[in-house]
Amino acid sequence: MNLKLIAVLCVVAAAACGQDVLIRGGKVIPCKGAELAEADVLVRNGRIEAVGKGLTTDGSASVVDARGRVVMPGFVLAHTSEGMDRTNEMVPVTPYISVLDGVDPSRPFFEDCLRDGHLTIALMPGERTIIGGTGVILRPHGLVVEDLLQSDNAGMKLSLIPSAGNRAAHLAKLRAALDDAKQHMERKQAESGATASGNVRFDLEAFQLDRRKRELARMLRGEIPAWIACGTPADVDQALRLVEEYKLKARLVLGGGTWRAFPLLTGKNMPVILDSEFEFRETDPETGEEVIRNLPQLLKKAGVKFAVTTAPSSLGRRYLWYQAASLVRAGLSREEALAAVTCDAADAIGLGARKGSLEVGKDADILVLTDDPLSGRAWVEVGIIGGKVAYERSKDPRLTEIFGAGK
Amino acid sequence: MKRTLAVALSFVFFSALICAQSGTLVIRAGTVLSVSGESYSPGAILIVDGRIAAVGREVAEPDKAQVLNHPDAVVVPGFIDAGCGVGARRGLVESQRAVLADLRMADALDDTDPAVRRHLAAGITTWMLLPQEGNLLGGRAAVLSATAAGALKLLRAEAGLTVCLRESSYDREREPTSLMGALALIEGGQVAAFDTAAANDRGVLLACQSDREVAVALRLAGRAKGRALLFTTVDTGDSATAATKAFSGTVFSPVLPALSERHRAVPARYAAGGALIAFSTNAPQSPASTLRLSAVTATLGGLSQDAALRALTLSAAELLGVSDQVGSLTPGKQGDVLIFTKHPTDSRAQLLRVVQDGVVVTASAKE
Amino acid sequence: MRAMQSLMLVLVGTLTLSAQTVIKAAKAHLGDGRVIAPAWVSVEGGRITAVSAESLSGDEVIDCGAGEITPGFIDAWSSAGLARGDNENEEGREVTPQVDVAGLYEVRHVSVKRRLAQGVTSLLVHPGTRAVISGAAIVVPTAVDATAPRHEGAFLCVTLGLDPAMGNSGGQGGGFYSRRPNSRMGVVYDVRAAFTQVREALKSGQAIDATLAPLAAALKGTTTVIWYTETEKEIWTALRLIEELQIPRNICAGAVRASAAALELKARGVPVLLGEQHWPQYAQRRGRGGLDEHDHDHAGHLHEVTPEVRARLAALAQTGMTHPIDTSEEGLFDLGQDCCMAPGVGAGVVSTDRNRIPVTTQARELVRAGVLCAFASGGDTEGVHLIDYARFAVRDGLDAARALSMLTLEPARILGIAANKGSLEAGKDADLVVFNGDPLSPGSRPVLVMEEGRIVVRPLAAKGE
Structure with a gap:
């Protein structure tokens, strides 16, 4: 019956990029700053031009009527390995591969991201290899990967989760690869006689670096961050040592098992991305009882800001709005919960300046929702990416197929 | 039939041998723990022709009696291992069918098994020989004693039908493939041997390793009119209350000190209210020394020293149906006596001597 | 460390509630479609004795504040x-x-x-x-x-x-x-x-x-x-x-x-x-995310192969930036299958x-x-x-x-x-759950579970988090 309202809803598809879009009269949740009732958001040249009440525009702007709706920034999915066919090579050290070559835009994953409002996606290699390759940041709209691409400098994926169970061997291999790249870089620099210009990309060309080591060198010179996956508290400890030792710019991707190491992260100001399951279950060896660790609370207690991820095969956890609601269920405030899927998530993937909130000057990645994002009943009515209407629920053939037209 | 005869013959032969060797033995010690009744400090035991003749603060010392004086030692009855594979060579498990009720352990005795001597050296003078695991109905157990010469004698040829509910019984290539199927098979009356065994005094021996399996064993025990013994591990602590009511007694797989507090406390929970418990070694998988170690560990979990000693001796004898012959220092019973430096449930205690059928079979290096 | 487990569930076990217990909450969803607010549910001897929007008295009153009750x-x-x-x-x-x-x-x-x-x-x-x-x-x-x-x-x-x-x-x-x-x-x-x-x-x-x-x-x-x-x-x-x-x-x-x-x-x-x-x-x-003949019956997607797209793909193919693409009609049809009619997902849930x-x-x-x-x-x-x-x-x-x-x-x-089960009704078993808010909001969680009159689960969080 809700759907009947859609017919009333007036949505004019934005034709050209340059056209202004005015989203009028919705409840605006900017995710930074106070929520505004019945406010407008003006979009110009793909960016947010203004947020406030009673905004006007010339007649050429397309207007999205958001009265009775909720307007908020697009969700930011801070880490995933979906949307590709294989998430890892079989060889343990593959810094030279890029997920860019593995993205399959026809995967239903991207369609779902669009439908669910996940408008920024950090797509990284999986966790089964020591050095997995580089990742990208995508938007879920387009036919070929170039359309989707937002940034191909997302970073290098490292995994400290030992694949064969031998931590010492795992770390030895990782260090060997890092040392090797470092020495190679230094040697090439000496051979070429060039001095570092400060322009990393140019330098690497000048040094004639082995292609297979180039991306690793970029990581070691701090141009791209290292995304370090950790499964146990010891992994976190090791990650921090590596960051110190190799002067890495790092992001931590944490599994629930790492909770004992959360206090180590206090004051480190290191971006943290939490696995999709917020309750970590362990068996107390003495009592045999299952103990549940409330991960969001534990991170909060350690003073660590974090982003969260999804699990696409789960009933609820595949939605970032559900994940945010789960954070509330875990005892976080509404603001903290929403931040973990918007602005904090954008910060965590290094796009805080462009994404994650409705602030003037930021990318116009905007959602119009049918209801409050934490209500559990919200659908994305309109999804705007870079100032263009990329999704309209009323024109979603899949929903029509399931719910029938006009219902 | 031939084998039975052979065993019987060897029994006669070794009995004769022992009689020749044994004569009269007097043991005097700082403490004599008879287990069945009183304890004496100091105390003495008289063993004549392999049987205990008298126990007390002092006993009459006949002429030519061999005398052992251990003024600081503690004397206890020989230990009983309530479940192991000692005395029959293993590896002969039949796997075509899961129901092998007619297999008798008494037919499979083999006194050349080196584990017999190792058992004796650890003070285990009597034990229950169980069929090897791997079948739902594995056969019928026997209770054995070693002779002083290291040979075997049968105390009970039919000591119960083993029903193994543990995972090892469910081969995916035959029926039943699951615990559920096993229960249905037995409750459906399709295994006549179970009902026969459950109705008579030989009883059924139900082996489990999880609370779930114990729950099934409880149902099956309800079907048994005769004795039903539970063989289990310390992983089944939650079933203690229900199990002590339903079973004649409980036998534990080795209880080792590395276990958690919770697990170590399980034998005590089963023994609460005076229910019978005993320990087993599962030898040859575990060494013979695990029997006493189990008792020591159980005392760390709250079992009293007396109860632990009883579990090693008289309780085990009662569970195995041989308490008329072994299990305590009572006149008339087999002269199986152990001499320890301290109470055997004290982990520091050392075994000084093992007396089997009134004959000293081992002596510690100290002497 | 223990204090951190704020969501750890404590099994209160066989805590039998003596005599008459009354649970008070902001709302009760009775299970049969009816909702009452505020709500009092009284329990005695393992059964519900009364359900009311008016105040009920009992030997013990458990006040669940803004909580909402549903049947177990x-x-x-x-x-x-x-x-x-x-x-x-x-x-x-x-x-x-x-x-x-x-x-x-x-x-x-x-x-x-x-x-x-x-x-x-x-x-x-x-x-x-x-x-x-x-x-x-x-x-x-x-x-x-x-x-x-x-x-x-x-x-x-x-x-x-x-x-x-x-x-x-x-x-x-x-x-x-x-x-x-x-x-x-x-x-x-x-x-x-x-x-x-x-x-x-x-x-x-x-x-x-x-x-x-x-x-x-x-x-x-x-x-x-x-x-x-x-x-x-x-x-x-x-x-x-x-x-x-x-x-x-x-x-x-x-x-x-x-x-x-x-x-x-x-x-x-x-x-x-x-x-x-x-x-x-x-x-x-x-295979392949559940693609079977049924899928091909359902074309239509969020993306359409428009002439512009077709031209673009052809251009891409020429630059060699992506995998070789057959730009013939037939080839595009195949491409269309891949790009545009791939197995997708149902709206509400779960799978690919x-x-x-x-x-x-x-x-x-x-x-x-x-x-x-x-x-x-x-x-x-x-x-x-x-x-x-x-x-x-x-x-x-x-x-x-x-x-x-x-x-x-x-x-x-x-x-x-x-x-005996399924709704909050006098005479039925006292099986109930108290959520800390609207049970249908994903932000709410159970804070108390009662089974046959006994409180069997009470998360620590419920005790003054």
Whole structure:
């Protein structure tokens, strides 16, 4: 019956990029700053031009009527390995591969991201290899990967989760690869006689670096961050040592098992991305009882800001709005919960300046929702990416197929 | 039939041998723990022709009696291992069918098994020989004693039908493939041997390793009119209350000190209210020394020293149906006596001597 | 460290509440669709003695503040309390009606404790689906250690579809698994043969083998048959068999696209249990995210191959930036298939298999058609909270009260235990859950679970977090 309202809803598809879009009269949740009732958001040249009440525009702007709706920034999915066919090579050290070559835009994953409002996606290699390759940041709209691409400098994926169970061997291999790249870089620099210009990309060309080591060198010179996956508290400890030792710019991707190491992260100001399951279950060896660790609370207690991820095969956890609601269920405030899927998530993937909130000057990645994002009943009515209407629920053939037209 | 005869013959032969060797033995010690009744400090035991003749603060010392004086030692009855594979060579498990009720352990005795001597050296003078695991109905157990010469004698040829509910019984290539199927098979009356065994005094021996399996064993025990013994591990602590009511007694797989507090406390929970418990070694998988170690560990979990000693001796004898012959220092019973430096449930205690059928079979290096 | 476990659930265990206890909350969802606010529920002797929007007095009053009360949830199709793996199934034979999970259910099992923490106070526990007639299911409480389950033997589980054939090899190789059935029709044959044999015996007054007695009970209607129906194809089969064998009492447990059979289910009065449990296997069995011929029937997508796109792709192909693309008409058609008609996803839920209509949407369709249905968790013991099914059903357009009743009164009716369970009503068992807010909001969680008058779960968080 809700759907009947859609017919009333007036949505004019934005034709050209340059056209202004005015989203009028919705409840605006900017995710930074106070929520505004019945406010407008003006979009110009793909960016947010203004947020406030009673905004006007010339007649050429397309207007999205958001009265009775909720307007908020697009969700930011801070880490995933979906949307590709294989998430890892079989060889343990593959810094030279890029997920860019593995993205399959026809995967239903991207369609779902669009439908669910996940408008920024950090797509990284999986966790089964020591050095997995580089990742990208995508938007879920387009036919070929170039359309989707937002940034191909997302970073290098490292995994400290030992694949064969031998931590010492795992770390030895990782260090060997890092040392090797470092020495190679230094040697090439000496051979070429060039001095570092400060322009990393140019330098690497000048040094004639082995292609297979180039991306690793970029990581070691701090141009791209290292995304370090950790499964146990010891992994976190090791990650921090590596960051110190190799002067890495790092992001931590944490599994629930790492909770004992959360206090180590206090004051480190290191971006943290939490696995999709917020309750970590362990068996107390003495009592045999299952103990549940409330991960969001534990991170909060350690003073660590974090982003969260999804699990696409789960009933609820595949939605970032559900994940945010789960954070509330875990005892976080509404603001903290929403931040973990918007602005904090954008910060965590290094796009805080462009994404994650409705602030003037930021990318116009905007959602119009049918209801409050934490209500559990919200659908994305309109999804705007870079100032263009990329999704309209009323024109979603899949929903029509399931719910029938006009219902 | 031939084998039975052979065993019987060897029994006669070794009995004769022992009689020749044994004569009269007097043991005097700082403490004599008879287990069945009183304890004496100091105390003495008289063993004549392999049987205990008298126990007390002092006993009459006949002429030519061999005398052992251990003024600081503690004397206890020989230990009983309530479940192991000692005395029959293993590896002969039949796997075509899961129901092998007619297999008798008494037919499979083999006194050349080196584990017999190792058992004796650890003070285990009597034990229950169980069929090897791997079948739902594995056969019928026997209770054995070693002779002083290291040979075997049968105390009970039919000591119960083993029903193994543990995972090892469910081969995916035959029926039943699951615990559920096993229960249905037995409750459906399709295994006549179970009902026969459950109705008579030989009883059924139900082996489990999880609370779930114990729950099934409880149902099956309800079907048994005769004795039903539970063989289990310390992983089944939650079933203690229900199990002590339903079973004649409980036998534990080795209880080792590395276990958690919770697990170590399980034998005590089963023994609460005076229910019978005993320990087993599962030898040859575990060494013979695990029997006493189990008792020591159980005392760390709250079992009293007396109860632990009883579990090693008289309780085990009662569970195995041989308490008329072994299990305590009572006149008339087999002269199986152990001499320890301290109470055997004290982990520091050392075994000084093992007396089997009134004959000293081992002596510690100290002497 | 301990203090950090703010969500750790404490099993208060057998804390018996003396005399009359009153639970006070902001709202109570009674399970039958009615809602009262504020709400007082008084409990005595394990039963509800009164439910009122007016103040009730008692010896002890538990004030749940802004909390909301619902009846304890009933998980009507689950394998909780059974060991994983072999113990869920007996595979020695195909027809094992004598098998009974009653001896296997373990109330202390962690899977049961997890359900309890979610607010589930009654469970139907079924044997696995690897046998054609897999045995008896039982309805049991989740906290009370009932060594003798109270509704034992009332349900007989029959598996349709391919599960019982899995692993069987039809070849001449010999061995345990070289046997029938090997196909869906083989499975159906075994069901028909077993029931027919018993029916003939009943007619002619012959004695029936004890192991087949449950089949006789099913034919007489003293036992309800639960048909495990993996897809709507199996529902059709079940309905045919029900008709043919004249089985009076039936339930269909879950199906992908059950709503396709809504009218027939309604016509024969067969209720449906909906859950996610059947799907993982379903996905594995078909390649590539569940693409089958059905998918190709449904074109139409968020992207369209417009002339511009076509030109663009051709240009891309020339630059060699992507994989070689055939730009001929035929090639583009293939590309179109890949890019534009790839298997997608249903709206509300779960998978990458587009032909699965989400359970929550199915629920709406089935309810519309007047079919009695309930949500159930199936094999899942980890991620999914039962209440989430109701939450998503509401998002998909089902009425909120109805969605909640699909976890409470509807399953109670389906399982025939509505006299004691399923709603907050004087005289019924005091099984209830208190949420810290609207139970249908995903931000709410259970803060108190009462089963038969005893508080069995009370998260620490409830004690002044």
